[in-house]
Amino acid sequence: MTYYNVAVVGTGAVGKTILEVLEERNFPVGSLKVLATKRSAGKKVVFKGEELVIEETRPESFKGVDLALFAGGGASKEFAHEAVKYGAVVIDNSSAFRLEPDVPLVVPEVNPEDVKWHKGIIANPNCSTIIMVVALKPLHDAARIRRVIVSTYQAVSGAGQEAIDELLAQTKQILNNEPISPQVFPYQIAFNIIPHIDRFVEKDYTREEMKMVNETRKMFHDETIAISATTVRIPVIRSHSEAITIETERKLTPEEARELLSQAPGVVVVDNPREQKYPMPIDASGRDEVFVGRIREDISSDKGLCLWVVADQLRKGAATNAVQIGELLIENNLI
Amino acid sequence: MTYYNVAVVGTGAVGKTILEVLEERNFPVGSLKVLATKRSAGKKVVFKGEELVIEETRPESFKGVDLALFAGGGASKEFAHEAVKYGAVVIDNSSAFRLEPDVPLVVPEVNPEDVKWHKGIIANPNCSTIIMVVALKPLHDAARIRRVIVSTYQAVSGAGQEAIDELLAQTKQILNNEPISPQVFPYQIAFNIIPHIDRFVEKDYTREEMKMVNETRKMFHDETIAISATTVRIPVIRSHSEAITIETERKLTPEEARELLSQAPGVVVVDNPREQKYPMPIDASGRDEVFVGRIREDISSDKGLCLWVVADQLRKGAATNAVQIGELLIENNLI
Numbered sequence: 113m114t115y116y117n118v119a120v121v122g123t124g125a126v127g128k129t130i131l132e133v134l135e136e137r138n139f140p141v142g143s144l145k146v147l148a149t150k151r152s153a154g155k156k157v158v159f160k161g162e163e164l165v166i167e168e169t170r171p172e173s174f175k176g177v178d179l180a181l182f183a184g185g186g187a188s189k190e191f192a193h194e195a196v197k198y199g200a201v202v203i204d205n206s207s208a209f210r211l212e213p214d215v216p217l218v219v220p221e222v223n224p225e226d227v228k229w230h231k232g233i234i235a236n237p238n239c240s241t242i243i244m245v246v247a248l249k250p251l252h253d254a255a256r257i258r259r260v261i262v263s264t265y266q267a268v269s270g271a272g273q274e275a276i277d278e279l280l281a282q283t284k285q286i287l288n289n290e291p292i293s294p295q296v297f298p299y300q301i302a303f304n305i306i307p308h309i310d311r312f313v314e315k316d317y318t319r320e321e322m323k324m325v326n327e328t329r330k331m332f333h334d335e336t337i338a339i340s341a342t343t344v345r346i347p348v349i350r351s352h353s354e355a356i357t358i359e360t361e362r363k364l365t366p367e368e369a370r371e372l373l374s375q376a377p378g379v380v381v382v383d384n385p386r387e388q389k390y391p392m393p394i395d396a397s398g399r400d401e402v403f404v405g406r407i408r409e410d411i412s413s414d415k416g417l418c419l420w421v422v423a424d425q426l427r428k429g430a431a432t433n434a435v436q437i438g439e440l441l442i443e444n445n446l447i
Numbered sequence: 448m449t450y451y452n453v454a455v456v457g458t459g460a461v462g463k464t465i466l467e468v469l470e471e472r473n474f475p476v477g478s479l480k481v482l483a484t485k486r487s488a489g490k491k492v493v494f495k496g497e498e499l500v501i502e503e504t505r506p507e508s509f510k511g512v513d514l515a516l517f518a519g520g521g522a523s524k525e526f527a528h529e530a531v532k533y534g535a536v537v538i539d540n541s542s543a544f545r546l547e548p549d550v551p552l553v554v555p556e557v558n559p560e561d562v563k564w565h566k567g568i569i570a571n572p573n574c575s576t577i578i579m580v581v582a583l584k585p586l587h588d589a590a591r592i593r594r595v596i597v598s599t600y601q602a603v604s605g606a607g608q609e610a611i612d613e614l615l616a617q618t619k620q621i622l623n624n625e626p627i628s629p630q631v632f633p634y635q636i637a638f639n640i641i642p643h644i645d646r647f648v649e650k651d652y653t654r655e656e657m658k659m660v661n662e663t664r665k666m667f668h669d670e671t672i673a674i675s676a677t678t679v680r681i682p683v684i685r686s687h688s689e690a691i692t693i694e695t696e697r698k699l700t701p702e703e704a705r706e707l708l709s710q711a712p713g714v715v716v717v718d719n720p721r722e723q724k725y726p727m728p729i730d731a732s733g734r735d736e737v738f739v740g741r742i743r744e745d746i747s748s749d750k751g752l753c754l755w756v757v758a759d760q761l762r763k764g765a766a767t768n769a770v771q772i773g774e775l776l777i778e779n780n781l782i
Binding site for chain 2: 260265304317342348386390391393405416420
């Protein structure tokens with residue numbers, strides 16, 4: 113068995129989860145470096161029972177590194193190309209390179225073949241997009257999706273550890289009738305929802321919404337799929353949910369969709385309305401699969417189908433998907 | 448000025464809000480009776496500074512009553528027809544009579560003309576439906592809506608006072624790492640969401656979802672509008688939110704929609720993405736208007752439009768709408 117020298121860049125919510133997932137999946141880690149900004153350097157993390165000291169990221173940090181997992185944020189633009197120069201393959205959680213034509217954007221259940229043409233950097237998609245495409249891929253393969261309308265219910269941890277801390281602290285303050293002062297989110301998030309994630313871009317859509325459009329098209333290799341998204345932050349700690357309506361070229365019955373999804377990799381069907389079984393954030397948290405339920409005919413369309421999809425966006429939506437890309441590189445001798 | 452003998456039946460979250468709204472709007476109340484089940488009888492409520500003793504509802508309670516506002520629940524089926532026999536006009540918040548052909552279902556901003564053919568009972572629509580149709584009516588009048596896809600984000604108070612209490616108590620328990628035991632909702636609602644409101648009925652849709660379909664069609668007098676809904680309970684205390692995508696016969700631009708909505712009765716447009724202005728539950732709570740924002744082209748369709756709609760479901764979604772129906776009856780000399 114070959115072992116690889118791995119670097120994890122970033123020690124926030126996603127970085128920590130990457131370490132957990134590397135350990136759990138027994139990724140063949142030879143040596144491990146944990147890199148972060150100066151602010152975190154010197155602090156310690158535990159991996160497989162051993163303490164590791166976090167180092168400040170520098171270009172030369174990547175000397176001898178085979179695989180660099182960037183947890184997202186500003187480090188990617190600053191250091192990803194440097195890491196590649198030192199011979200590392202980069203799996204990047206940030207949005208910096210996702211739409212670049214020479215960077216594959218990969219979800220292993222969706223477009224594993226795209227890892228093969230990487231030129232040093234492979235991008236990990238946006239969390240909401242990953243969760244959606246894992247559920248849609250088997251349906252697209254079977255009946256060709258022509259249109260997607262999606263409304264999201266996104267957990268605060270998508271905005272990092274500070275966002276979790278803010279929700280919990282703010283909730284306590286409100287329960288105690290104390291004043292609040294939002295820092296991470298633009299408005300109160302406890303007992304409230306905010307229909308605004310990332311900044312506003314074209315046509316009054318947000319960047320988060322346009323990521324779901326553009327990244328899905330790139331991974332499906334189909335620029336003709338019509339997609340519209342509304343992304344909403346809700347006071348849930350972990351796991352994103354999505355109400356998805358699709359239209360397919362060939363009509364898919366709920367029964368057929370359920371059958372396809374039951375056999376799809378990375379998907380768990382939880383769909384028994386009579387027994388009140390459907391996916392929920394509390395059940396998906398800590399899990400690697402994408403949970404799909406409320407599969408039913410879209411009664412507003414001839415060829416429509418509705419789905420309710422939930423997954424842990426720190427795991428499958430970020431860390432797990434990145435580590436799975438690493439596994440795919442190994443399987444394909446691309447590292 | 449004529450004054451009317453009014454009865455309010457039910458003293459839960461909706462019943463209490465009806466009393467508030469009657470007082471605030473200076474409804475011409477001559478005498479007021481507050482009726483409820485035996486369990487609440489003998490307790491007191493305050494109306495215009497005066498204490499009133501709650502009486503147990505009996506058929507003869509309606510003797511001399513001009514207008515009976517039923518706050519919802521089982522009392523409607525048991526007593527609404529009795530109230531009518533005693534000569535009262537009934538405005539009913541329950542779902543018992545909404546789809547009966549001889550009962551008008553009314554939102555004053557949408558179909559005020561329908562009060563005219565009442566035969567004693569006028570039904571108040573489901574809260575999520577009221578909120579949606581107030582926003583959609585001006586767009587339907589201008590461009591004829593052909594299809595609606597809606598995902599809801601519904602506050603717990605839609606399930607009554609016990610549901611508010613459960614959310615608050617459960618939130619505290621979770622913050623203190625104490626065990627929880629859901630009673631009102633089938634699962635944990637604090638820091639979680641549940642894609643299930645009311646019971647499952649045809650085609651794996653819930654009754655709440657089908658109310659949005661059937662009640663909208665009835666009020667728009669158009670059985671050909673295609674509607675599909677996904678209704679979801681979220682950990683917000685008050686005010687429902689809805690992500691709505693419509694298709695119209697004639698294309699509506701976001702600018703035209705914004706203009707139409709700005710002039711529509713009962714609607715407030717809050718739509719300035721650059722300044723981070725959009726409707727949210729915390730801003731809508733305690734208000735009577737329906738707030739509309741995130742008005743934008745549906746980029747997945749030629750004739751599509753997306754909207755984000757928020758309103759206080761205890762006020763416009765229930766109590767305020769019921770009292771407004773009462774005002775409409777008075778204006779039309781129908782009481």
